[in-house]
Amino acid sequence: MDPHLLTTFVTVARHGSFSAAAAELGYTQSAISQQIAALEADLGLVLLGRRPVEPTPAGRRLLEHAEPLLLRLRAARADVLRAAALPRHRLRLAATPLAVNAVVAARLARARAQQPRLDVTLVTCGREQVAALVAEGEADLGLADGIAAPSDPLRLPDTGPMTTVGIAEEDLVVALPGDHPLAGRAALRLADLVDARWLQTPLCPLARLRDLVGDGFPAALEYQGDDVHTLLNLVAAGHGLTLLPSSALPAGAAARGVPLASPRLVHRVELLHGALPPGSAADLARTLSA
Amino acid sequence: MDPHLLTTFVTVARHGSFSAAAAELGYTQSAISQQIAALEADLGLVLLGRRPVEPTPAGRRLLEHAEPLLLRLRAARADVLRAAALPRHRLRLAATPLAVNAVVAARLARARAQQPRLDVTLVTCGREQVAALVAEGEADLGLADGIAAPSDPLRLPDTGPMTTVGIAEEDLVVALPGDHPLAGRAALRLADLVDARWLQTPLCPLARLRDLVGDGFPAALEYQGDDVHTLLNLVAAGHGLTLLPSSALPAGAAARGVPLASPRLVHRVELLHGALPPGSAADLARTLSA
DNA sequence: GAGGGTCCATCAGTGTTGCTTATAGCAGGT
DNA sequence: ACCTGCTATAAGCAACACTGATGGACCCTC
Known part of the structure; x- marks a missing residue:
């Protein structure tokens, strides 16, 4: 099952139109038609009705798998690139609003004192978005919060091998x-x-x-x-x-x-990160976890 | 990132040899060499050392992503096919050994009484294997057990959109x-x-x-x-x-x-299933959950 | 040192794939 | 009937993916 075909399938289903998907993806309608036909042939199933272009039950099931799969593929790429990248001082920290409480904010301040060149951009978003941004390499570190039993890890979406550390x-x-x-x-x-x-x-x-x-x-x-x-x-x-x-x-x-x-029950804050080679991000993660 | 190239990469890394991977995958050594080169070019990174053929740090990171990713791809295919398949009476039930306690066994017996044509093959294996077998379509339903707080779901590996129901x-x-x-x-x-x-x-x-x-x-x-x-x-x-x-x-x-x-804490048993179109599997799942 | 074997990289050739362009057919509206 | 919009299909062509051949590096044995 080719991720390229999956992406096309998701786009067509979203638009309900081969032509609109073609425009978005930069192909001709004919290429889209052939890609969908190839995917349907591979699975031996009709995934989309025609006129109107709507997913069949099997197509709907595939759509449920497609988005997390494509996210994981992006995450794998981002994580590998991150593992090999040179350290940077300009970092992005994605956090749910309530995750940055006084304890966490104090540790962030301590990290800035320890690393004078550190430049952190803090982005707030929902819990699921935190996981996705970190996974896809759009953020270096994530902070997510939630309700849990003491010492019980939060239930975050699984986007691949990622490390979570309870910090508060x-x-x-x-x-x-x-x-x-x-x-x-x-x-x-x-x-x-x-x-x-x-x-x-x-x-x-x-x-x-x-x-x-x-x-x-x-x-x-x-x-x-x-x-x-x-x-x-x-x-x-x-x-x-x-x-x-x-x-x-x-x-x-x-x-x-x-x-x-x-x-x-407690309000729990967790730090999320993928590959963490030595550098500013690793130092920041260590300070936030202390 | 092409799953085909990922599969090749995983196989080469496992064997530590292009030639051995070629033999296993049914390609020539030359094809394998070119596939690895294509993957490395795509990511712009060296993923495998040569002589000896061992993963670099970035390659090791990619290996951590690859297996779950490839499993999820297989799971997506299996689940879509399952969603569209005709009902069968011959089912495979994968279970951890302690999941089939007296309550569950009694329900299984009741299901057999309700569906005279039902033919269940029970396969016992570990918790992770239960999830994988169900995800990949090698089993129709899964039963997994573990230690949890009351009403707290078990932590099973995430293989895509799968339904878990606590049954005992x-x-x-x-x-x-x-x-x-x-x-x-x-x-x-x-x-x-x-x-x-x-x-x-x-x-x-x-x-x-x-x-x-x-x-x-x-x-x-x-x-x-x-x-x-x-x-x-x-x-x-x-x-x-x-x-x-x-x-x-x-x-x-x-x-x-x-x-x-x-x-x-309690000993908890959960039923796992993917797509569940009407038929024997859905009926069995309903009886096991009753 | 010479010879042989193994292994990976690279090249050339060839069949396959994936895209564009053109066209046909269908449905809906005026 | 005519027009518009949309999808399916065929033909053509560049790109891709594989095989087979070859070269270079490394290791072992005599």
Whole structure:
């Protein structure tokens, strides 16, 4: 199965048109038609209907495999080039917003003090994007955060042989409105909040809570952003509860944070990297992991 | 990056010889030489030294990516073909030995009763092999087991879009010799067994215990087999402790099983499958998951 | 030192592949 | 009926991938 044909297939399926895919890929319609025919002949299956150009069930299944496969191919190339590259001082660090907490920021500052020539560009994005950027060589290092049991690795998308190192863990709190009946408690258990209204957020996916505790945790509102200020305002206004790292609630915040006692969970930050030959990136990774 | 060239590269590296790789792949030495040159030109790197033919650091990095990549390509092909295939009654079920406990076996028997034409071949192998066989289409369904927190999915190798369903969970016990000082306890905590001697086994990798509890758990002996009878004899003879599902210790066994109270862990069995069009395999999967 | 064997690199020749251009057929709209 | 847009197919040609031959390097034996 040729990745070249796979790329063509994915592009055609996205556009629903041979001609449009040809334009995007810089081929003629005829070449595209022949490439799709070759892929279909190789597998002995019809992968796309014609008029309209839509994937068959088998084609849909192949599409599910194609994107991760093509990403992994890009990752392999990037990682090999990285393993052989000369050290650079200008680095890109991809991070989820909440991954750069005070501990991590302090270590970053220490790294800058130790390496005067270090030049770091910090890019924030979602957890999946962090993994992809590092894998594809678009970022030198990644920082990803999430909810996990203590010392339990985060579940990141697998993009090939990549190293993850846990670098920070912090207690979680349940963020409640200040006037919530449970706001005065010393600690809370998730099992007692099963029927409360919750916010669906990237940090606190409700499916994860259901995995840990069981059914419940209705999503009253979904917030796909990462801005803590907005999140706290949504909580304070009564839209729903969420879990946050304790340091994310400054004194005087609109919402109140009550420590989570059960199940035993933490906000965990992990460093991601591929090949790490000696140089600035390796030094930065070491300092961030210290 | 062409998978064809990758396959050649992997084969040459394995043999340490262009000529031997040529013989295995059915090409001439000249073709192999040109393929490796093409791959090196594509990446702009020397991947293999010559005389002796050994991977460079960059080549070694590429080898780490190559095997999973090639497996995923095979998996994509197999899964697409499976999605489009006609239903068959002759199925292959790949399972780790301890995954087929009494609950699972009973469900399998129920499936056979419900589908008189069902013909299942059960193949036992290691956890990684289960995932690979299912991914590559060599098995229709897989059953894998391991130690996990309740409701926490097992960590299986990622071979592409595959579905895993937890189908059984069972308490774990610490297997001790009958005359062990702790054998009479009602329950045990792992933290109290940190300095005991342990067996390194596929089911109970000591690295996992260290992740959960911390340093310790010295490996007194490694047993790579899966035979519970042998394992119990090793325990009874004082070679070391291990964790086993409670049902694995029959009455009168040579070793004694004491329930594990902390941390909260279970023996978990999961069903693995790729594309599952309507038919015997889908019916079997449904019955096994019930 | 001479001779022989093994192994990889490179060249020339040849069949295969992958692209472009041209054309045919189909569907939908006016 | 005519026009437009779209995909399939055929023919032509450059590029690619393989084989067979050859050269050079290295090692071993006499």
